[in-house]
Every structure is written in C-alpha cells, then in structure tokens.
Amino acid sequence: MLELLPAPPADPLWDLAAAYAADPRPERLNLVLGVYRDHTGATPVMAAVREAEIRLAERSASKEYRGLSGNTAFNRAMLTMVLGGSDGTDGPAGRATAVQTVAGTGALRLLADLIRVTRPGTTVWISDPAYVNHRPILEAAGLTVRTYAWPGMLDDLRAARRDDVVLLQGCCHNPTGVDPSPETWEALADLACRNGWMPFVDLAYHGLGDGLEADLWATRMLAARVPEMLIAVSCSKNFGLYSDRTGCAVVLGPSRTALRHVETALQNAARTLYSMPPEHGAAVVTTILEDDGLRAAWRAELDVMRGRITANRADLTAHLGALGREDEALALARQKGMFSTLPLGPEQMRRLRDEFAVYGTTSGRINIAGIPAHRIPCLARGIAAVLEQPYAVAG
Numbered sequence: 340m341l342e343l344l345p346a347p348p349a350d351p352l353w354d355l356a357a358a359y360a361a362d363p364r365p366e367r368l369n370l371v372l373g374v375y376r377d378h379t380g381a382t383p384v385m386a387a388v389r390e391a392e393i394r395l396a397e398r399s400a401s402k403e404y405r406g407l408s409g410n411t412a413f414n415r416a417m418l419t420m421v422l423g424g425s426d427g428t429d430g431p432a433g434r435a436t437a438v439q440t441v442a443g444t445g446a447l448r449l450l451a452d453l454i455r456v457t458r459p460g461t462t463v464w465i466s467d468p469a470y471v472n473h474r475p476i477l478e479a480a481g482l483t484v485r486t487y488a489w490p491g492m493l494d495d496l497r498a499a500r501r502d503d504v505v506l507l508q509g510c511c512h513n514p515t516g517v518d519p520s521p522e523t524w525e526a527l528a529d530l531a532c533r534n535g536w537m538p539f540v541d542l543a544y545h546g547l548g549d550g551l552e553a554d555l556w557a558t559r560m561l562a563a564r565v566p567e568m569l570i571a572v573s574c575s576k577n578f579g580l581y582s583d584r585t586g587c588a589v590v591l592g593p594s595r596t597a598l599r600h601v602e603t604a605l606q607n608a609a610r611t612l613y614s615m616p617p618e619h620g621a622a623v624v625t626t627i628l629e630d631d632g633l634r635a636a637w638r639a640e641l642d643v644m645r646g647r648i649t650a651n652r653a654d655l656t657a658h659l660g661a662l663g664r665e666d667e668a669l670a671l672a673r674q675k676g677m678f679s680t681l682p683l684g685p686e687q688m689r690r691l692r693d694e695f696a697v698y699g700t701t702s703g704r705i706n707i708a709g710i711p712a713h714r715i716p717c718l719a720r721g722i723a724a725v726l727e728q729p730y731a732v733a734g
C-alpha cells in the first residue's frame with residue numbers, strides 16, 4: 340500500500356540545508372535556516388541556559404507526566420514576559436490564559452485548532468510574503484487563508500471583516516526583516532477595533548530586533564486595546580532552545596471568566612496531537628525567569644546576540660554601499676532581526692550558491708545572524724556581482 344504514495348513535495352528549506360551539508364567547498368556559508376550563530380559559526384548554548392540545566396540536574400525532579408497545559412509556572416512566566424505586569428495576573432495578563440506548547444509551531448497549530456473549533460471556516464489573513472509555515476499550518480487546521488501585502492498592509496486589511504483573524508508577526512518579520520512603524524501598528528489596532536477582526540500575533544524573535552521590551556511593544560499595545568487576541572510565543576531563538584521545542588499559546592479575552600472553556604479546548608487539541616509538551620525547555624526557561632540573577636544574565640546574553648546581528652547588518656550595509664549598491668544598502672539598513680530579504684530572484688540566489696558558496700533561500704532570504712564577521716566582505720562582493728548581472732548567461 341505504501342508504495343502507492345505519490346511523491347509529496349519536499350520542504351524547500353530543509354532541501355537547501357541538505358544541499359549545503361553535501362557541498363564539499365570549505366568556504367560554504369549556510370544562511371538558510373533561522374538559527375543564531377556566533378563569530379565562530381557555532382550555535383551556542385546560552386550560559387544562563389547551561390546554569391539552569393545544572394540546577395535542574397542537581398534537583399533531579401521526577402519525570403512523571405505533567406498536565407495537558409504543560410508547566411504552569413512556565414505559562415505564568417510567559418504571560419508576564421509577553422504582556423508585562425508582575426505575576427501574570429495584573430494588566431492584560433489578568434484577562435489571558437496560556438498553555439505550554441511544542442515550541443512556536445505547536446502554539447500556531449493549537450491556536451489554529453482553537454479558531455476552527457470556535458468558528459469553522461474562519462478566514463485567517465497572513466502577510467505576503469509570509470513565514471513559510473504559516474499557510475500550511477492554518478490550512479492543515481482547516482482554515483481559509485487570504486493574504487495582505489507586507490509591508491504596506493493597511494489597504495488590504497481594510498477588507499478584513501468582523502470574525503476574520505489577522506496573523507501578524509510581532510517583531511523582526513520573517514522573511515523581510517521589515518517591521519511596521521509605531522504609527523502603522525496604532526493604525527492596525529484602530530482597524531481591528533473598528534472592523535472587529537481579531538489579531539493573532541506570532542512572536543518568534545523578540546529580543547533580537549531593538550531589545551526585548553521594544554520588540555514586545557506592539558504586542559502589548561494591541562493587547563491593551565483589543566478585546567480578544569491570540570499570541571503564539573516561541574522560546575527557540577531568544578533562549579537558543581531550538582531542539583528543546585519550547586513555546587506557549589496565549590489567549591486574551593474580555594475577562595478570565597469569558598475564557599473559561601478556552602484552556603480546555605487547547606488541551607483537547609494538544610491531546611490528539613501530542614498529548615503534552617516536553618518539560619525540559621520549559622523548566623529551563625522558568626528557572627531563568629524566576630531567578631533575578633539568571634534572568635539578568637540571560638537578558639545580557641540576549642543583548643550581545645542582538646548586538647552581533649545589528650553589527651553584521653551594519654557591516655554588510657557598509658560593504659554593499661562601498662561597492663556602489665547604495666539603494667540595496669539603504670533597504671538592508673532599515674531591516675531588523677535575524678533575516679533580510681535581498682532583492683535577488685531565484686536565479687540570482689542560485690548563482691550566489693554556485694559561484695560564491697552562499698546558501699540563502701530561493702526567495703532571497705538570508706540569515707544575518709549566520710554570517711561570520713570575516714566573511715561579510717566576500718558576501719557583499721557576491722551580492723554585488725549577481726546584482727550587476729541580473730539575467731542568467733546562456734549556457
């Protein structure tokens with residue numbers, strides 16, 4: 340029976356990552372996946388994470404099953420971090436509920452399931468371009484997907500109606516690196532309040548754009564203004580817990596009472612997908628956030644990571660400018676976070692790969708955090724070279 344399965348489409352990002360792994364050139368540069376790398380090219384375990392892991396190992400807590408909502412102390416800590424306040428009960432956090440998930444992806448899927456069970460057939464608007472997994476996750480949950488332009492989304496979103504949901508990335512937009520201005524975020528909140536659609540915020544890169552508080556500003560502003568909102572939170576990037584699959588689904592309503600069935604609906608969705616989320620990453624994050632010293636150490640490390648990303652972007656911008664590509668340099672300088680989208684088509688990205696051993700996605704996205712500093716001049720030369728010759732040479 341299984342041999343009857345037609346070839347399914349392979350994931351384009353993991354296909355490129357496999358091509359990179361098979362590339363024998365020693366100078367090959369992997370800028371495909373959204374993973375932070377230090378100046379040596381390694382993805383480090385943060386010192387605060389290592390310290391929390393040592394404390395957890397010494398404590399050696401039981402590995403008995405946790406509840407369907409996962410680690411409840413973690414959920415409280417996430418509510419406080421994302422929505423502000425002191426203990427997850429005051430301000431907007433006081434009218435929110437949170438469930439631990441299998442990373443940001445699990446949060447997106449659980450919240451998509453919540454939308455479906457609440458109102459089947461709901462239309463969810465996603466940005467164009469979008470994070471590659473947004474449409475597949477929403478469609479797998481049986482939702483209808485429409486797109487709005489990014490940036491410059493306000494015109495399209497005037498067509499979003501009451502009962503629609505609008506998926507927005509809270510900061511450091513993947514793939515473009517372009518975020519709305521504070522005025523545009525306020526206009527989005529006005530539109531949501533006036534037309535009655537619900538914001539669904541995806542938070543994956545907070546702390547890696549302008550700083551943790553600044554990166555959470557738009558999410559908190561929306562939370563203070565709209566009656567209902569969904570938030571998918573990932574701890575993969577800002578705690579470096581990629582493979583520990585740590586995240587949280589947050590739902591904000593008019594009051595805790597109004598949300599009384601929401602946690603059960605999220606638990607039911609988790610029960611049929613994976614039952615309950617893995618404990619380790621959530622225990623690490625909780626250990627860090629509940630300890631003043633560890634929390635400060637983590638924040639300082641996050642700032643260093645952000646500083647390296649910002650410095651890489653500035654350096655690439657300067658080198659592109661020096662090579663006469665001022666317009667492209669200016670566009671790059673305005674972007675934020677781990678990613679940038681270069682003004683290069685699939686053929687130019689292929690040339691970058693073949694001639695300069697630089698692997699980005701076919702849509703032109705590169706991981707700014709993945710470039711070792713000494714490779715930036717070479718990357719700039721490669722980008723400038725393929726920009727000089729925009730069309731494929733015959734043969």
Ligand SMILES: Cc1ncc(COP(=O)(O)O)c(C=O)c1O
Pocket residue numbers: 373441442443444445470508513541542543573574575581585586
């Ligand atoms: C915009 C966005 N959302 C969500 C995720 C999901 O991250 P994870 O499931 O690894 O936490 C990612 C990962 O790259 C992302 O870029």
